[in-house]
Structure formats: structure tokens, C-alpha cells
Amino acid sequence: MSYAELHCISNFTFLQGASHPEELVARAAVLNYRALAITDECSLAGVVRAHVEAKRQQLHLIIGSRFRLEDGLSFVLLATNRKGYGQLSTLISKARRNADKGDYHMTRVDLTRHCLSDCLALWLPGEAQEVVFLNELFPKRLWIAAELSLTGKDGAHLEHLRCLSQRHDIPLTASGNVQMHQRNRRILHDTLTAIRLNIPLAQLGNRLAANGEGHLRSYQRLTQIYPQALLHETLAIADRCTFSLDELQYEYPSELVPEGYNATDWLRIQVEAGAKERWPQGVPDKVRKAIEHELALIAELKYEPYFLTIYDIVCFARSQKILCQGRGSAANSTVCYCLGITAVDPARMALLFERFISKERNEPPDIDVDFENARREEVIQYIYRKYGRDRAALVATVITYQPRSAIRDVGKALGFSRVQVERLARSTRWWDSQVLIPGHLAEMGFSAESPLIKRLITLVEMLLGFPRHLSQHVGGFIISAGPLTQLVPIENAAMQERTIIQWEKDDVEALGLLKMDVLALGMLTALRKALGYIGAPQKCELSLADIPAEDPKVYEMISRADTVGLFQIESRAQMSMLPRLRPRNYYDLVIQIAIVRPGPIQGDMVHPYLLRRSGKAPVTYPSEAIRSVLERTLGVPIFQEQVMQIAMVAAGFSAGEADQLRRAMAAWKRKGGLEPFEEKLHSGMRKRGYSDEFARQIFRQIRGFSDYGFPESHSASFALLAYASAWMKLYHPAVFVCALLNSQPMGFYAPAQLIQDAKRHGVEVRPIDVRFSEADSTLEYDTPREQSEEPSPQPALRLGLNMVKGLSEEGIQNLIDARKRKAFVDVGELANRAKLHRTDLQALASADALQGFSGDRYRAQWQVSGVEEPLPLFQEYNAESAEVMLPKPDEQEEIIADYASSGVSLRRHPVALLRPRLNKRRVHTAQALWSVRNGAVARTAGLVIGRQRPGTASGVIFVTLEDETGQANVIVWPKIAEAQRKPLLQSQLLIVSGIVQQQDGVLHLVAGRLEDRTDWLGDLQTKSRDFH
């Protein structure tokens, strides 16, 4: 005797279901249910998770969905087979596409137009005559759902349904209207109701469920409530639903192979052609062997269409001159190198292709392709065009409750005031990732002991990780051979012209479907622009491949930590590591990029690696097996792949298990669930004779990777771009900064810092000027360039009009067009001819871009703000008497106005003005700190340009100061930070006294006393990038 639950929603019916799909499945298995249907409302978003869990629990999972039509008619549909699943998925897509994001809309007419021949229906009783309509649609496939939840009138209700059943000859079945896996989720269920209706719990009254019976009840309990026959009927229905998600067969798009070829041949032809290009003198034997091996593997696993799909997209990008680069495990294969998907020559890497496409795991290869961020949309629209909206869609991202949002929503439901809720939410603000720490609560005047706060904490913990809505993934595409809706429902995204599927990345992966990431990368935009600038004078086109590889001078610069603006290695943490690691070649750079990450840091891998590298510690391996894995990183695990391999060679994980571990790693922060792996890792390693300490270290690193798993395969691609950007900065500093400025926003530093850095590197920077500036920043070559072979002199950088705050794009365009016709002679003529609005003119005046005409910016401002608006047609700009009694700006005022109007000043650094005052207080410049003895006390001052609190450094805050000589790095320990919170957080100009620490070419000032001297700056508005 058993039972099958046929009406059960998970928390993917957002703000209604109070349990995760996995929890429901696991509970149903514990209760020995024969089957469980997950029937989220017009959604299949949770079914893959349920499916994965059901396979583990060996539970019969039924895929279904619940609907409520416009007129109130409610029913559940269950898929009996693959065809029925496709019908259900298509119906959901239709209803979802008919409504705004997050909603659905369906009428009886819609329903009748839709074929649902292979679905079963349960009528959720409402008006009695509804059943007649459904009975016509689902002859012999309709049941009346009897849902009894101890209302006190269950008997009468059942009697009523019996009558209907007899009158229409429709069978009755039991079902539970389940919304949670266990009774104890009742409080969360009530809270979700409050959140959904946006009404505090205390005022909800009868809108709350009367009791918590909507959970998975034991069979014994059910027999007390339902007649045996009704319970039995559920089994009959369940038996008819044989569909499993495993049956979904993914078919790759076929149009990529021309008539007369098969996919294998076609891929080979493309690879051969590419190989000829890469190795014009003939393909080396080693490479030839690799190609053959890879092609054989690809053919065996039938992955040709996947590689061809990506190849096609990359070809499109190349034809449009959109810079792109692949990364990810399969991207670093020889095949991808030949196809031009990546520029990483596999010969430079120790990577083995097979390690990433594994036969036994039978999962699709993973290739992400980065495109220039500004032009990625063109690629996306190409994909939609090529495959059609019914075959291509973006993968969803499930937005889940985070501490702040959970506190906000629960707090509101419990009746906290708006201000209280905001404070509680902000309490997770900075030192800790933990939620609602008693100490913080007390500081804010909340007692952690009060029952209200206790309820809040309990509920917030329950709610964390609950899905809230679906959003679009940054660039994950799924493309299929036939209509995608046969596979998964499609719904509208918030963005116009975008559609998403109801599954997220992990779901797609779990079902082994093809997915590729079309991502955006700002640095690619900058590099493409830089290559264009260099090539422009010669009218030639350069590509990344034209950048000479392995230039020692480039590595020298990187080792000096002279990396402002570079890709991936410009952050404070990276900069402090560079002089210690001193990368000398490409692979060092790959390590450098991966090592300054939470994984290696939390696993205590950084220090040992540095010691071994500098020869201060011997390179040893716990075993020969591990030597094979770790040799290239001197015996220290640094990459995600290495950790997985150690799990395999040292702890006996199978490839499949290692892959599960990888998934669990990625999801650990959200869901937990690493514990079983921890146990297995420890016991496995102990059995093979490794120390517990080593096992613990490996496990810590596994946990660290969950924050930001960084695989070697990605680092390898990033290192190429890091090197390219470094080469550009070294040999073409003006070009490089110009490209960066024109690709904003990106990177770690604001334009002002990029320009300061460029000036320190000898680039001449010229101000924004309406007579010369283009919309973007430009390069100005003063001497006419000869056709000689001489290296050309560095051009000067002319700042662009788009840096002027408040200047409209239309204004910029008008101005440039008018100037092209004839150069301007004065402000009046400019205003007249360019038809600029007064606000545009004022913005130009503020930015001192009119200095060529009006003298100082104050006079320019007076002049332009007198312009009548709108300018009368044909009427000459009517000049007032030009001389007015306005003050003259002094240098400090000019600097302040520069920052306010464009964020950049080419005058002296603001701190330089204060130098006499600072000298009196014996404040060192950033430069002069280097001459201070290590360990001595010193004082420095500067504009605060960044505050950072790395998640890895227990409460330490890094502050970056900038003065006219450069940047100084300040370390603030938590105690100091807590005690001097005000100057730390508020200062724009900060004087720091502390102890100088110099080591391996890195200098830190460990803060003792912080002094806020922002008042010295007057009205200067500087910007700091805080806590990213």
C-alpha cells in the first residue's frame, strides 16, 4: 500500500512553495511514497533539481504543472510520456510569453487550441460546471482532485465531489495540495504569504492557511483522512506517467554542415585549414598527433556540432571585426586553436585535452567565448537571427534570497518598521558575511534575546537561498535542432527582445544539454581599439597575434607591479604579489592570475608557493602520483583542476565523483552539501597514506574555490590578454590609455587615475577643448609622420568631449559636425552654429573646454549662461558687454572645477597644492616612503582612491592613497578600523601615520593613526572605489 502525491509545488512557485524541490523529493522518499509530482505553477523551473535528487533517492518523479486560468479554473497537468512533456512545455511557454516577465496568462480558448493528448489532468475543484469543460478536453484523462486539509467540513466537501464524480462519470483521486515538505515549514509558508501580499503577518488573518496540513503527510496519516480507494487511485495515475527527464535527447543544430558532408568530415576540413594557417611551414608531428587524438575523441562523443556552432559564431565575430577569445576546458584544445576559437597555443601549456572532455563523464565540453562588451549584442542578435527565437534562448539565472533581501522581506513581514528593516539589513554590511550577529544587533539597540529578533533570525536562515525570480544569465545560450519549447519552457525576460528558458546553467548541465557562454569583456574592447589606433597611421590592421610573445621587458614591467590598467593583474592584491612572484614567462602569468584568489589564499597555498619559487623551501611531493599533478606548480595546488585531480589520484575519487565535487564546490555557498565529500576525501587520503594536515589543506582550498573557482583553463586565456595589455602599456602608453578611456567603464581604476598614471609614464595629456577634441579621446601626432622605418614618437593624448559631465550626445555630434564645416571663432558663433542647448554650453564652460575663446571658465560660464534658449533662428548671438566683475579662478578652484566637471584634472595633483602644509607636518610623499627604513614610523597623505576589504583577509581593510608622486598602500587592521571608523570611511584626504613595511619590492604602511583632512581640499569632489 502506498501513495503518490500528484499536486505539490516547490519554492519555484515563487513565494508560495516553502520547500526546495530536493527537500520534497527526499522527504517523499523517506515517507515511502510511490511517486511524487512536482507541479509548480506554470513552470518547470524546479524539475531538474527534483530529477537529480529523485535519481539519487530512486523515487518515481512525475513532471507536471499547475495552472489557473483567467476565469479562475484551476487544474494540474501531468506528463505521461515524452510527447506529453513537450506538450506541457509548449503550453507553459505560450502562457508565459503571453504575459510580462514573471507572470503568465491563459484563457479557456488558449487551452482548447492546444494539443494535450498525452497529458493527464486533475481538476482542482471550484465552480461545479468547470469540470464539464475539462472533461471534454481530457476525456478519460481527467480526475477530480479531493484535497482534504482538516477544515472541519472535509466530509461535506468530499460528499459534494462524490456527487459530481457520479453525475459526470469522472473518477475521484486524492491529492495533497502540498506546499512544503515538512510541517515545520509552516512558519516560513506564512511568512512567504506575507511577503507575497506585502502585508505584515499580524494583519493577514484568514489570508493565511488555517493550518500546516499542506505538507507531505505520512501514509498512515493519509489513511485516516482519505478513503482507501482515493489513495489507491493516485497509484493508477502515477503508473500512467512514465516520463523521465533522462529521455530528453538533445539534438545539435544541423545547418552548420553543408550538404554532402557529414559533421566529422566538415570539422576535420575546418581544422586542417586552420592548422595550415597556424603552422604555414607544416604542422609539427606533436601537433598532428594531438589533432588526430582530439578529433577521434570528438567524433566518438559526437561533439562535432558543438565545436562547429562555436566556430560559426567566432567566424561571424571575426567577419564583423569583433574581437573575441574562447576559454574553458575544451577551449584550450589544439582543435580550438586551429579553429581560431582561442589564441592559446596548446604547446605552451601542459594541458591535456582529455582531462576536460572525459569519455566516462559523457558531459558536453565547456567553452566560454568572451566578446568585446560594447559589441556583444551584435553577436547575440546574430544567434537569434541564425537559429530563430524558437530554437535559441538565454539560460536563466535563479535569483535567490541573499542575507540582505531576506532580512528586508522577513523583517517587513514580521512588522518591523521600514527604518528598522533597513538597519537590520545593513548590519550585514561589512565586516562579516554572517547574518545578524548578536554583537551588531546589540550595537544597534536590538536584543538578540528578544523573541521578535529570534523569529527573524530563524526565518532568515530558512529563507536564505530560496529562489525569488528568474533572471537572464549573463550570456549562456542554448541552441537546439528542433523547437526549443519541446525541451524546456521559454519565458520573457525583463529586457525587451530577450527570452530565457526556465532552467539555469546547472540544470542544463545536469541534463547534458549543449550550452555556450557568449560573454562580454571590456578589455577586449580596449585591446581592439588600441590595435586599431596603432595600425591606423599605416592603414594596416593588427591583431592580437601581431603582438610579439614573451618579451622580457614586458615581464620586467609586470614584475615592478607597474600594472595600472592591465587586465586581471591591476588590483591591489595582485600588485602586492607581483614583485614577489616576478612572472618571467607566460605560464608564470597564468599562475599569477589564479593565485590571488580565495581558493589558494584560504588553502594557505600562496606562501609555500612563493617560498618554493624563490628557492627558500625545497620542492617536494607527498607522492609520485601527486608529483604528476603538481609538478608544474612546484608541488603546490593552485588551480581548480589540480584539486580535482588530487581528489582522484590521492583520495580515490572516480572522474564522475570528482565532477560532482566540482559542482558541489560551485554551489556550496548557496546550498552547502560539501560534507559527504569532506569525509570521503579525508578517509580516501588517509587510506593512501597522506597526512591529515594535507587533506585538511586540500579541503580548505576546495571550500575557497567555491567563492570563485578559478580553473587553469580560464587563467590560460586571461593570461594572454594580460600580456597583450602589458605589451601595449609598455610600448604604446598613449595608445593604451586612450583605448582604456574610450572603453570606460571598466577595470579597477577611474579615468583620473589612468591619466595620472599615463602622465607619470611620460604621456602628454591635453585638455578637453572644443577646438580640437573629438567625442572620444584621441591621439594627436604633432609632426607629420614620414614613411620612414624609424619608430614614431609617442603621440599626445587629447581628452574627448564625452568626458564632459552633462554634455549631451546630441550636443557633441552637433558641435563636431559644425566644426567640420568651419572652425569656430568665438563662443557666440559656436553656440549659434552648433545649435547647442544652454545646458550643453554650461557643461562645456564648466569643463573649461571653452578656454580657447573666453579666457577663464568663470567668464565662459557667465557668457554661455546668458545665451537665450532656444536660439532664435537666423538671429545672431547677441553679445553682451563682455567684461563683468567676476572673480578669477585660482589654481585650487580650477582643480576642483576640473574634477567636478570631468572627473579629471591635468593641472597639478590636488595634493601638490597642499605640499607646503603637509611638509610642515613632516608628511612623506608616496615616493619618499620608499626611502624610509623598514619598520620605521612614517606619515603619508593622499586622496583616498580605494578602500577594499578582501574576503580573505579577516577584517583587514586596504586603503589606497594617491598623491602627486604616486600611490601608497595602507593596511588598516580591524581594531584600528573599528576605533577610527569615521576618518577611515569618510576621508577624501587622509593623513596616515604608521609603520613602514617593505618586503620583496612591496611597500605597505601599517596604519596607526588616521586623520581626516578633507577640509583642506575645499570643495574638491574625488571618488573612491570602495569595497568591491
Place this chain on the structure above:
Amino acid sequence: MSESAAAAPLQHTLFPSQSPQAPKPSATGRSSLWMSLFFPRLSLEVLDADVDARPWAVIDEAHGKQIIHAASQPARKKGVETGMALTAAYALCPELATEQRDLPAEQARLTDLADEAMQYSSMVSLEPQALLLEVGASLKLFGGLQALHARVAGDLRQQPYRVEIAVAPSPQAALLLARCGMQACITESAALRAELGKLPLAVLPVSEKQASLLVRMGLRELRDLWRLPRAGLIKRLGLEFIDYLDRLLCDKPELRLSHKSAPIFSASWHFPQETENLTFILYGIEQLLPRLVHFMRLRELALNRLQVIFYHADKETSCLHLGTRQLCRDETHLSTLIRERFNQEKLSAPVLELVLLAAEFHPAAIGNQALFAPGEEQDTDWQQVLDQLQTRLGEEAVCHLQLRDEHRPEYAWAYTLTDHAEPQTHGLLKRRPLWLLSQPQRLGSRLKEIQLTSESERIEGGWWDGFDIRRDYYQARDRHGRRLWLFRNLQDGAWYLQGLFG
């Protein structure tokens, strides 16, 4: 036996500028002089808290963002400043206590202060966070500006408010100086330019756009404006701005609306000799009532609170409070109410004099009712009966039984005072007894004699307020045939009796 003077000013609105003592700035022949009292901490001071004992801030909303409106001294020490975003303030001072700005309370305090300030000047106007007094006309009375200033400052020192006082020949200048905390006392308009010139432009009440334009033209202080051509300024900053400057500098006169005290009705009746005789007393009251009603008619007002104050020998007083359910200005109804009350209460001592006092009035809606509205008529009758009942038994004695939207039986109904909204009894409880025990009674051995007659109804809820219940309810019959309402408590497994069906 006369209406108090306090009620008089309201008549000005009916017969404007009839009053001989109303000051006419231009007519006095003497240029007016303005004193501004600015209360910088008013929003904190209206709070019911010792704001300087710990960091406190009053917050306001601007552009949908919570910002600090005012911060107490300890908060300012931590860096919390006016205009700062609330989140930024918390970052600096996590223990900051906050309260939303209470504008009505501030306005009420300001009104009180204005009432008091009427003693220094007949022309007092309410400004944002400040009062403005025309003191030119008061100088003679108070013996000169210095004496008046000292008097005002002295009186205000008795109050728990911080105040900035400034005097200037124009209202705007006085306000501006007080706001800047300049304890200035300027009497000659010729001196205004020089004195105001030192102020930073940032203090001017201009739009953000104007403010930024001023900065962008390099202008810092008011005196920078004096040097610029008037026509050019008008073109750039608008006529309104120049008009403001003119008023600031006394180049253009400005009138303010004077504050008026709230209407109060107070009328007294002297008895020729001490009396305890109700007939006499009621007669006295009935002589005053028509005047009260007339007072309300004139002003389109009605009342729901009324006091009768009795003066006895030896300066003893006693007081009778009356209330009506609905706004009222009906003489007969009031009279009936008072009579009812005297049937209940005894005078504490013989009465020398009585005063009829009404201080709370509301705009009247009476007389706008439809002519034929029998339902309402009846309703009004019913209201009057209720009034009488309440007058007789006391307000708390008459309650409605009100149903509440709630699963838990104990919370599903409540007594409410009758002056609250309409009683809600529609949707009367199904399957619920009308008689609930005040406390569920635990059933011990008696359980055996009881027979359950219904299926169970499970009710779970209330965890959010700490009164969580989990119960299975049943109807049952005991051996006497009484119909009971029982539940089994799922938390302790015991049975309880909750109610009886009629």
C-alpha cells in the same frame, strides 16, 4: 459674562482690516523692523527623548532616500551631519537612534510659540522652522530694541528650545541671518548690503540648478552678486531670484500673513449667590449654549468635546467633560446630554460661577445631508441613543462586539469602543459557538462523559505574536445534551473546553 478675547481675531477674516490696531507697515510712517526666531533643533526637540544622552537623529525623505534632517550633539561628534544619507550615518555611528521627522508636531510647537510671541508683536508669522515678528511697532512699548531683544531672549531661555535670533529691516534678511546663526541686529537698511555681503551664497534658498550655476561662475559670497549687472543676473538666474534679492535688501517691501490663534469659545455665567440647585445651574448653562452654537455657526465649526467648569468658594474648581459621538452643534442635543449627566453626577460643592469652554473645533459637515435620507436619520437617532447611554454609563461601558480576521478563536473577535469605526459582524462565524469561555478549560476526567459529534478542524497559527496554537477542534455533546466546542491541544495532547453552543 463675556466671550473671551481669544476668540476675536478670527473675525478679521470675516471683516478684513477693520481692526484699528492692525499694523500697516507703510502707514505707521516708520519703517518696519523684523525679528526672526529660528529653531535649528526643533525636529529633535519635539521628540520624546533625551536626544543629547546618546546619538539621535531625525530623518527625512528626499528623492526617495532617507537623509538626516538633524542630529544631536553626540551623533554629530561621530560625524553624522544634516543632509547625509541615513545609510552613511549608520556606517559612522551604528548605535544611532533615529526617528522619522514629525512635521505636524513641529508645526504644533511652532504654533504654540507663535501664540506666545503674540505678546511681543501683533504681527507674528510662521516660517519653516522659524517665527518672524514685526517688532518696529513694539519698540516703544518695550522700551527700545535692546530691551525687547533681551526680553525675548530671556523668555525663550525658559523654554527647552535652542533659538537663533536676528533682527533686520527686511523679513528675508532677518530669516537669512537667523538661519546662518548670525546673532545680527541690523536696524538700517543701508547697512544690509555690507552685512549680508559676507554670507556665503550657499545659504540662499535657491534651486539646485541656480546654486550650481552660481558656483560655476566662481561666485562665493553674496557681495559677489552686488557687483554684477542686474539685467545680466535676471537673464541668468531669473526674475524671481532678483526679486528675492530686492526683498532681502529692503529694496522692495514685503508683507507677511499674521499668525492667528486657534478659536476658543469660553463664556461664563455668574450666579448671584452660591447655589446647588440644579435648576439654576441648568438655566445658566442654557443661557450660554445658544451663544456657543452661534459661535460655531459663524465659523462653520462643530464640536465633539465640551467642558463645564465650576468655580466654588475658596478658589476651588471642578469640571465636567462631555463628549458626543458625532460632530455636533445642535443646542437641544447638547442640552439633553448635559441634563443626562447631571442625573448621574453630583456637584462637589455649591457653585459661584460656571464657564462653558470649548477649545477643540472641527469643520462642520452638518446641514449638508440629503433632505430625505431616512436611513441616516435613523442612524443619527441611534447615535444619539448611544450618546445618551454613554453619557449615563460612562464611555467605557458601551462596546461593540467586533469580528476580526483571524484563525485563532480567541483572537477572532474583540470588544471595541463604540467611537471606532462601524461594527463588523457580517459573515458571522459558522460552526462557532456564540459563547466562548474567557479561558479554555482543561477537561480532566469529565472527558469520558463527552461524545464527539463532528469531524476535526485543525487550526494552527499565531507564532508571530508569541501565542502560537496548534489545535484540533470538535463539536461534542455532554451527558446533559449540551453542545460543546472542544479542542485537543496538539502541543500537550490535552483536551480543553472552549465554548458552548446556544
